[in-house]
Amino acid sequence: MTVGLLSTIAGVFYGGTVSVLALTATFSSRSTLRREARSTLAVLVSGRAVTSERPSNGNVSRNG
Numbered sequence: 001m002t003v004g005l006l007s008t009i010a011g012v013f014y015g016g017t018v019s020v021l022a023l024t025a026t027f028s029s030r031s032t033l034r035r036e037a038r039s040t041l042a043v044l045v046s047g048r049a050v051t052s053e054r055p056s057n058g059n060v061s062r063n064g
Contacts, residue, residue: 022041
C-alpha cells in the first residue's frame with residue numbers, strides 16, 4: 001500500500017471517531033456519557049482545549 005492510501009484511511013477513521021464522539025457529547029441522554037465523550041474529544045482534538053470563561057478582575061461584582 002502507498003503512504004497516501006494509508007494516510008487517507010487513517011484520516012477517515014480519525015474523522016469518523018471525532019464525529020461519533022461529538023454527536024455523543026451533544027445528544028446523549030446520559031450525563032456521564034456526555035462527560036466522557038467531551039473529555040475524549042479534548043484529548044483527540046488538543047488544539048481546541050475547552051477553557052472555562054471567567055470574568056476579568058475588573059468585571060467581578062461584589063455583593064455585601
